[in-house]
Structure formats: C-alpha cells, structure tokens
Amino acid sequence: MQFVNATQLLADAVDLARAAAQEEAGLERVGAHVGVSAEDEFSVTHLFEAEHAGYRGWNWAVTVACAGEGTPVSVSEVVLLPGQEALVAPEWVPWSDRVRAGDLGVGDLFPAREDDPRLVSGHVQSDDPAVEEVALEIGLGRERVLSREGRLDAAERWVSSEFGPKSDMARSAPAHCGTCGFYTRVAGAFGAAFGVCANEIAPADGHVVHVGYGCGAHSQIEVDISPMVPVADLVYDDAQLDVSE
Structure with a gap:
C-alpha cells in the first residue's frame, strides 16, 4: 500500500x-x-x-x-x-568517418587507424638498423601495406571514376589504353587492370587509368590530312546546266 x-x-x-x-x-x-x-x-x-x-x-x-x-x-x-516530432541534431559522426576525398588540404594530417581493414602488416620489424636498411632496399621497408580489402576498395573506386572503362570519354574513344604507347602499367596486383597515362595532351595525364579507358589522344590514331580535292558543284535551272568551281 x-x-x-x-x-x-x-x-x-x-x-x-x-x-x-x-x-x-x-x-x-x-x-x-x-x-x-x-x-x-x-x-x-x-x-x-x-x-x-x-x-x-x-x-x-x-x-x-x-x-x-x-x-x-x-x-x-x-x-x-x-518528443516524437522534435527537431534534433543528427547522430554524431566522428571526424575520421566524415572526411571525404578532396577534403584534405595543405598541412592537414589524417592518420590511418590502427585497425584500418585496408592495411596489413608489411613485414616483421627488426631493431637492427642494418636489417631495416636491407628490407627497405628489397621493398619490405613499409610497416603496413594494402590488404586484399584495401586493393578491392581502390580498384572499385578507380573503375567507377572518370578514367574508368564506362566513362563518356572511354565509350567514345577509338581505342583503349591497353593498346596505347602512352600507357604505363603499374606494378603489383593492380598491374592487370590499371596503369598511368603519360600523355600530356590526354585528360588523364598523370592519373591512374583502367586498361579499358581511352581518349582521342591514343598513340595509334591516324587522321587523313591529305590536301582537299576541289569538288565541282552542280547547279541546275530550267535554262541550262552550269558548272562552277
């Protein structure tokens, strides 16, 4: 009670x-x-x-x-x-999850998380400077390298970019980057599908391009630039047939 x-x-x-x-x-x-x-x-x-x-x-x-x-x-x-219909602030999102491509400016720092799934350990580190120097020479000097997830994430992003095989430029190109002399294949796992364009005239110069991308500056393009041959224009009326240059 x-x-x-x-x-x-x-x-x-x-x-x-x-x-x-x-x-x-x-x-x-x-x-x-x-x-x-x-x-x-x-x-x-x-x-x-x-x-x-x-x-x-x-x-x-x-x-x-x-x-x-x-x-x-x-x-x-x-x-x-x-209440149920109250206007409230959106759920807080950490700064590291809000950063998007292009946000990083001069002097900005954006460290990768320790548990970043895109990275895995590159090699077992040694406390001997000589060993580390040799590791660096043979390409094992990086503490972390791209994981499979990191490679797939980058590949998907590059394929869907403006330098991918489905872009408007690629669809209208006479040939693809894979047969272009300016195409420089990248090393490692990306080499089967990606390279770097080295043609200063091309819109993708200095960018990672898909092997199926292409543009009008392909190295094998040939354009007919022979002198124009005069063509006679025919003009007809009821009286006579006139021929003029």
Missing part, C-alpha cells in the same frame, strides 16, 4: 512540477501537461509542452520524488527532452 500511495501522491503533484518547469523556463510559457511516467517506486517524471522558441516538439521533463508515504514531495530535476 505504501507503493500505491507514494506513486499516486507523486502523480498528483502536477502543480508542483509545473511551477518548477515555469521557474526554469523564465519568461517562456510552459504548455499543457502531456503525461507522467514512473521512474522507480518513489519518483515520477511529469511532461509539459515546451513553448520555448526553437524547441517545437520538445517537452519540459520534471522529475519529482518522495521518501514514502507521509514525506514531502520534492523536485529532483528539470530538463528539456525531445
């Missing part, structure tokens, strides 16, 4: 809760009482519509409590809480 009495006593403390909300709201009007919910055996929270500027859909939440039957009811806290 003590639980029922305490709960009912707290649920009936609407005026006390409203007064606390109004004190916190200041000159802003506190709206209608929209609900009450039990927190535990000896505390409940009353909700009032907040007519605070910029807080449409929010509620004043006033938690009141008592120590049991026969004890006074007191206010524990007063806060603004968003």
Whole structure:
C-alpha cells in the first residue's frame, strides 16, 4: 500500500512540477501537461509542452520524488527532452568517418587507424638498423601495406571514376589504353587492370587509368590530312546546266 500511495501522491503533484518547469523556463510559457511516467517506486517524471522558441516538439521533463508515504514531495530535476516530432541534431559522426576525398588540404594530417581493414602488416620489424636498411632496399621497408580489402576498395573506386572503362570519354574513344604507347602499367596486383597515362595532351595525364579507358589522344590514331580535292558543284535551272568551281 505504501507503493500505491507514494506513486499516486507523486502523480498528483502536477502543480508542483509545473511551477518548477515555469521557474526554469523564465519568461517562456510552459504548455499543457502531456503525461507522467514512473521512474522507480518513489519518483515520477511529469511532461509539459515546451513553448520555448526553437524547441517545437520538445517537452519540459520534471522529475519529482518522495521518501514514502507521509514525506514531502520534492523536485529532483528539470530538463528539456525531445518528443516524437522534435527537431534534433543528427547522430554524431566522428571526424575520421566524415572526411571525404578532396577534403584534405595543405598541412592537414589524417592518420590511418590502427585497425584500418585496408592495411596489413608489411613485414616483421627488426631493431637492427642494418636489417631495416636491407628490407627497405628489397621493398619490405613499409610497416603496413594494402590488404586484399584495401586493393578491392581502390580498384572499385578507380573503375567507377572518370578514367574508368564506362566513362563518356572511354565509350567514345577509338581505342583503349591497353593498346596505347602512352600507357604505363603499374606494378603489383593492380598491374592487370590499371596503369598511368603519360600523355600530356590526354585528360588523364598523370592519373591512374583502367586498361579499358581511352581518349582521342591514343598513340595509334591516324587522321587523313591529305590536301582537299576541289569538288565541282552542280547547279541546275530550267535554262541550262552550269558548272562552277
């Protein structure tokens, strides 16, 4: 019976809760009482519509409590809480997850995470400088290298780029990069499908291109530049046939 009495006593403390909300709201009007919910055996929270500027859909939440039957009811806290239709800020996303291609500027630092799935350990490091020097000479000097996931991620990105096989330029090209003298194949796992364009006239100069990409600056393109041969224009009327250069 003590639980029922305490709960009912707290649920009936609407005026006390409203007064606390109004004190916190200041000159802003506190709206209608929209609900009450039990927190535990000896505390409940009353909700009032907040007519605070910029807080449409929010509620004043006033938690009141008592120590049991026969004890006074007191206010524990007063806060603004968003309702179902409240305008709230989007879920926070870490800066490292918000960075996109092109965001990195001069002097900016963007370290890779220790658990970055795109990278794996390159070799077992030694505390001997001579060993590390030899490792660097034979290509094992990097502590981390691309993982399979990292290679696939890069390949998918390059294939769908403006220098991929499905770009407008590639579809209209007379031939593909794989047969072009300016195509420089890259080493490693990417070499089967990617290279670097070395034609200063081409739009992809200095960029990674797919073997199926192409442009109008292909090394084997031949254009007929022979002198134009004069062609006689025929002009006909009812009187005679005139021939003019």
